[in-house]
Every structure is written in C-alpha cells, then in structure tokens.
Amino acid sequence: MEPLIITDHYEIDYRHSYAQDSPFFVGLTEGKLMGSRCTACGYTFATPRAHCMQCGAPTAWLELPLNGRVHTFTTCHYGGEAFLKETPFTLVLVEFDGANTLFLSRLKGISGDAVRVGLPVRAHFTKTPSMKVTDVWFEPA
C-alpha cells in the first residue's frame, strides 16, 4: 500500500522575555548600541551579556561607538523560510574600537559584490521599532 500522507498545521505565539538583555533592545529605540564590559577583567562585549564569558564576573552596560568595520560578510541568496522574501541580503560581523567581540547585523546601502573586510560602516536605527535586533542595521560610513 502507498503510504498515506496528510498535512498537519502547527502554529504558536511564544511569550518571550529579553530578561537581562532587555536594556540592549530598549537602547535601540533611543539610537544607542549597548555593549557590556566586565567589571573585573575589563573584557568588552560588542554583543552584550550580563556576565563575563572569560572570568564570570558581572558586566556593566556600555555605549558602543556607532562606527565600526566589517570583520567578515556574506550575501545570502537563499535563507530560512522566514527570510526568503528578503533575499538577497548581506550579513556582516562588525568590529568596534575598544571591544573584544563582534556584532552580527545586516549591511544595507551597498551591493554585496562591493563589500570588503575592513569596510568602515555606521549603525542606523529604525524609526518604528519592532523590539528586535533588526531595529539596527549598518551602512557604509
């Protein structure tokens, strides 16, 4: 017998708390890029975390510069289903002076072919926040 195949729909809304990461997302609505710095060893995170990955001590919030450089990049011509309609889009990891780690974001305002490691970029913020990390993106500085 041929196997019987049906379609089974599944959908859910999660209640998601940003918890200790919340100040970062509120910062985006104020045009600020918030990182964090370890209160014990000074290690500085461009993607914030409440406790230091190196030594475990608490970190303090820190406003990052809005200008950085492309550390690496890719242009996605396909993607997960949620992002397919946005293709092609360019992803970058951004490095900042004074930070030990990087920040993942979209790069807009430039063709994917023209992006290079080291390209100076600047953060831009949406005027209509959705309280997601995509409320910030980068463009060539």
Place this chain on the structure above:
Amino acid sequence: MKPVYMISGGITKFAKAHPDKDFRMMVKEAYDYALRDVPRFSKDMIAGAVGSYFSDHFTRQLKAASMVQDYLGLCPKPSKRVEGGGATGGLCFQSAWEAVASGRMNCCLAFGFETMSRVNTWKGNEFIALASDTNFDFPVGGFYSGYYAMMVQRHMYEFGTTVEQMAMVSVKNHANALSNPYAQKAKRLTVKQVRESPMVATPLTMEDICTMSDGAAACILASEDVAFKVCDRPVKISGVGSGSDAMRMADRPHGQVLLLPHERESDYTALKYPGVHSFRGGRMAAKLAYEMAGIRNPMEDLSFIELHDAYTSSEIQTYEDLGLCKYGDGGRFVESGTPFMPGVDYGLELPKQGRLPVNPSGGLLACGHPVGATGLMQAVFAFWQLQGTMGKHLGNDTLQVRDAKRGLIHSHAGTGTYITVSILEAV
C-alpha cells in the same frame, strides 16, 4: 576505564524522503542489519541504548527515542536521548562508549535518525537556524549557510583560501560516493560546475553545501569479553574527545592557538585564534582524543578520516583543527591531493593523491546529513574500513582504504559549538 569495542553497525540508505518508513522503522532497518552481521550475538546481550535525533521541530514527536526503544523490543532496559545539534550522532556514540568504558554496561546500542523531509527545505533551514541565538542572531537572517559563509570569508581573508580549493572538496566527496550505494547525492562534478551552481551565500554554492535527508544508523559497542566472544573482527575505540565554543560567532575570542603535540607556539606567532575562521572546539576534541589514543602526529598515525563536511569550507577548516596541516594551509592541503582516495579518477591533477583519504564515503556532502544519524554513519563506515569489509557491505571495494589501521571520525554542531572526535583502531 575499560576498553571499548565496536562489534557491528548498520545504516539505511540516506534519501531526500522515506515516506514508506517512519523513524522507528528506519532505525529498525539499521539495527537489524547490525544484528545480522554478528550472528553469534543476541539482542539479550544489549544492556541499554542511547538514542540520538537533533530536532523536535522536525520530528514533532517528543521522546521519539522512547518509541524506538519499544519498537526494537528493548524495554525495560536503560535508555536515553542525546542531543547536540549537528554533533548529535558523535555525542551519542561517545555516550554509548562511556556506558561501556565505565563498566555500567557490557554492551550498549547507539542509534540515531532524522526525518527532515517533513517540512520544505527552507522551513528546514529555519528550524536549523533556531540553533543560533534567538535574541541576537536568528532574527538577523537565521541561515546556517550564511553563518558558515561568513566564517570562510574570514578564512579566505586571513589565509588566501580560494573558492576553487573549496570546490575540489565537493568534487572529491561527490565522486567518492559514486561507489557508495548508501549515499544520497553521488555525482561526477568539475570545479567549474561547483562554481556555476546557484549561489546560496557568497562564496558558497549549492554544491558546497550538504542536503537534508531522512535516514538512520546504529552501532553496537561492547566490552572486551563480549566483543571477542561474538565478533570475528571487533574494532577498538581507542580515543574520544570533545570540545565546544560560544554559540554566537560574534563572541569567539581572538587569542592564542591551542597546540597539538606536533606543533609549536612559533608556528602561529601572528594568528588571532580562533576568531571566526577556525573551530576551537574541534581542536580541543582532537587534542583530547589524540592524547587518549597516543597519537603524536595525525598525518603519520591515521589511515583515513570521516569528518563533518556540511560545507566544503568546513572540511578545509577541519583539516587544520585536526592538525593534518598548519592553520592556514587547508586550501593547499586539498590542492595537494592528500585527502583524495588513491586509484579514483577525479579529473584533477593531484600530486600527493591518497596519502590520507578524508571522507572516502562521500561525507555529508554526498551521503546526506540526517543529523541524528550522521555521526553514527561515520562510525559505521569507519568500522567497515577497519574490518576490511567495505566490499562486503557496499558491494564493491573501491572505497576500501588498504591496510587501514586507525581511523578518525569527527562530528560537528552549529558553527563549531559542539564537536566530537573519536579514534577507532583495527585489532
């Protein structure tokens, strides 16, 4: 710790979809194959089992491993499920090893499966990307091929690795699989064809990336007493190691290289490590496995490797993590022909062809990647290589590595967050 042996293994054919068999039936098929290969062994000798599958999203059946356990008739024996992204199968294998090495069990079954055909490819990519930070990474464009593409862009920037070198990995693994009837996507390719296939995430094309699959695999691990009683050619698991790294690539440090026994600090004076170009967890896993197995120099001490080539780029990066060449030399390593099979025509100039075959099976690129089964599939192929039984199981011996003494299997999860390395030896 007690010595641990692999005494049998089985796999299903990996395919885009197996609508005629659910996950229980697929595991049953692999498990029955393994049982048939050791006629003096009986299932009563199995003390317990470890199951592996990656995603509850794909399965949409929580505690699916419990359903396999009862389907195989193994209740009420001990059972658990292991999950660790792409490394799920490798972690499962090592969990079964731990059960026997500790003396808790004389014989432990490791089984794994994945049923990825239940959603379309792009929904599948979305599910997989949920294995990245859902606050900071996933919403930006959650797509694993994009993450690996960024890693290799940096590798290219640091070391001059080329897209043609990456394409050679694709040519190699797809051609190897032509002799492997279990493989999903065997084909003859040229470097040009790899580059001209549709671009997915620059610089990775469709032929640089593995596919999604349905499939299952099973391994039976046993103590020395059981192994030599029931199996003519058991294979010893002489070393296990594993490692990890930060979930967010953005958080990876830029520090010092973790050195292997045959390397020196002066080899890497300027390299900031691991950055996003290398897998520190893979280096850690190799270091621990080499120490346990007494491997001083992997190029001299290994006969073949089955490694996690979800991307051509990650195969090149993994050559370096495993210490087959120095960091930065991975591209030239594949160009030299070293990781190709001897005696197979790839249509390429390969001066050192076949010195240390990597992914003789065809790897994930060509066999497919039913996540929970993948790491166990590598163990099954390595087991057959070390038994010298590839011909018997594959129907031809093109992929049999001659006089294989020691093999390495390597399983890897999302951008290097969990990685396992296990060493198997002929006895």
